[in-house]
Amino acid sequence: MNVMIPSPLLSYTGRTWVEASGDTVGAVLDDLDRRYPGIRFRMIDEQDRVRRHIRFFVNGEQVFDLAWPLAPDDELVIVQALSGG
Amino acid sequence: MAAGKGERSAGAGARRRAGRGGRGAPGRGVSLLVATRKGAWLFHGDVARRAWRVDGPHFHGHIVNHLVLDPRDGRTLLAAAKTGHLGPTVFRSADRGRTWTEAARPPAFAKAADGTGRAVDHTFWLTPGHASQPGVWYAGTSPQGLFRSDDGGVTWSPFSPVNEDPRYREWMGTVQDGTPDGPKLHSIIVDPRDPAHLYFAMSGGGVHESTDGGRTFAPLVKGLAVVEGFDPANVTFHDPHCVRLAPANPDRLYQQNHCGIYRIDRPSDEWVRIGAAMPKRVGDIGFPMVVHPRDADTAWVFPMDGSTVWPRTSPGGKPAAYVTRNAGRSWRRLDAGLPREQAWWTVKRQAMTADAGDPVGLYFGTTSGELWASRDEGARWRCIARHLPEIYAVEAVAAQ
Numbered sequence: 001m002n003v004m005i006p007s008p009l010l011s012y013t014g015r016t017w018v019e020a021s022g023d024t025v026g027a028v029l030d031d032l033d034r035r036y037p038g039i040r041f042r043m044i045d046e047q048d049r050v051r052r053h054i055r056f057f058v059n060g061e062q063v064f065d066l067a068w069p070l071a072p073d074d075e076l077v078i079v080q081a082l083s084g085g
Numbered sequence: 086m087a088a089g090k091g092e093r094s095a096g097a098g099a100r101r102r103a104g105r106g107g108r109g110a111p112g113r114g115v116s117l118l119v120a121t122r123k124g125a126w127l128f129h130g131d132v133a134r135r136a137w138r139v140d141g142p143h144f145h146g147h148i149v150n151h152l153v154l155d156p157r158d159g160r161t162l163l164a165a166a167k168t169g170h171l172g173p174t175v176f177r178s179a180d181r182g183r184t185w186t187e188a189a190r191p192p193a194f195a196k197a198a199d200g201t202g203r204a205v206d207h208t209f210w211l212t213p214g215h216a217s218q219p220g221v222w223y224a225g226t227s228p229q230g231l232f233r234s235d236d237g238g239v240t241w242s243p244f245s246p247v248n249e250d251p252r253y254r255e256w257m258g259t260v261q262d263g264t265p266d267g268p269k270l271h272s273i274i275v276d277p278r279d280p281a282h283l284y285f286a287m288s289g290g291g292v293h294e295s296t297d298g299g300r301t302f303a304p305l306v307k308g309l310a311v312v313e314g315f316d317p318a319n320v321t322f323h324d325p326h327c328v329r330l331a332p333a334n335p336d337r338l339y340q341q342n343h344c345g346i347y348r349i350d351r352p353s354d355e356w357v358r359i360g361a362a363m364p365k366r367v368g369d370i371g372f373p374m375v376v377h378p379r380d381a382d383t384a385w386v387f388p389m390d391g392s393t394v395w396p397r398t399s400p401g402g403k404p405a406a407y408v409t410r411n412a413g414r415s416w417r418r419l420d421a422g423l424p425r426e427q428a429w430w431t432v433k434r435q436a437m438t439a440d441a442g443d444p445v446g447l448y449f450g451t452t453s454g455e456l457w458a459s460r461d462e463g464a465r466w467r468c469i470a471r472h473l474p475e476i477y478a479v480e481a482v483a484a485q
Binding site for chain 1: 168188196
């Protein structure tokens with residue numbers, strides 16, 4: 001499926017839209033990490049909690065659960081919220 | 086990605102030859118590794134330590150808490166980094182910063198089955214392992230955790246039981262008990278005579294020692310004061326800011342604590358408050374602690390205002406370093422060249438260091454983004470860079 005990468009993580013992918021596969025949000029993130037080593041830990045901590053400023057949208061709807069099921073033609077948009085100075 | 090004359094020269098017999106990546110060797114020039122809130126910079130000095138060439142920013146926009154050179158190979162650099170919004174990582178360079186790669190497995194706590202486990206917010210402190218253990222590094226994190234790498238910083242694992250030990254977890258307190266940007270494990274020290282003899286400190290949570298290579302640690306807090314009204318017998322309340330071993334006498338450690346300046350001479354297990362001899366109007370509160378590379382009686386501090394609401398600025402807006410030449414019996418103010426008034430910055434715990442020159446060069450970075458240097462052990466200071474982001478750490482190494 002198509003995955004949109006936020007600009008702070010472009011140093012890993014080199015482009016905004018990338019391909020990844022998996023039947024859940026978590027599985028897609030695992031696949032992203034295989035393709036772009038290190039990218040998952042910047043978004044998900046070692047307790048499998050989504051980091052504070054990371055948001056996931058599936059087909060435009062925000063999801064909070066890494067077990068959220070995905071279909072091959074879904075679109076995953078990863079957003080990094082900004083705050084602070 | 087991307088000297089004038091010193092006040093005293095150290096005895097030649099005590100002089101150590103700096104290694105390939107030592108703290109800065111006479112005749113070769115010095116490089117400064119500067120970690121800031123918005124990236125890292127390298128400043129390369131000429132042999133006289135007068136002219137400086139800037140290289141950076143590296144990791145522009147990243148919060149870099151520590152940038153450290155491996156003294157065993159003189160070329161491997163590790164940077165503890167994160168951004169305000171992404172998880173923490175460690176970057177590694179095998180060519181002194183020309184190219185960087187990310188650690189394959191940055192420091193991270195073990196996953197807890199019940200979902201209550203801790204997560205590393207940032208790696209705060211990096212210490213190369215013993216000279217006999219190439220590739221070994223130690224890292225301290227926020228919240229407090231101790232980690233080790235055996236492969237030069239590529240992969241990291243929790244090290245020793247302290248991270249999960251119930252007693253240590255109690256002494257670490259909660260995130261609310263720590264410093265404003267998170268409680269930290271820092272001041273990881275490897276005894277140069279024995280790789281199994283280790284120290285670390287926690288803000289908060291006290292100073293700790295291992296003599297068995299990290300399998301067990303025990304508190305080393307006797308003699309240290311805590312904030313009035315708290316019980317010094319409770320390790321939780323101890324807040325060491327910076328602990329440094331004296332290279333010329335590894336049985337001696339100095340400490341800048343939340344509650345004063347201390348020295349300990351092992352095998353004694355009791356710290357002695359040596360800050361009592363500081364001027365009362367300045368006090369003995371601060372963050373950094375620097376020890377002379379060849380004279381264990383000489384150490385420097387950079388006091389800050391720890392009164393009332395803890396402004397954490399220079400006392401009275403008049404910054405100064407202080408030096409002791411007699412192991413803390415007396416202190417002398419070193420402010421020549423520094424602003425005389427209205428300078429409300431201070432120096433954080435990793436942001437002051439010494440090179441191995443003779444006389445010793447001293448360097449510090451400020452919370453206002455200035456980098457200052459002295460070629461004569463603090464007798465006179467000169468600002469060598471302005472307008473950097475807030476400086477978190479400064480390390481001096483021998484130029485390549």
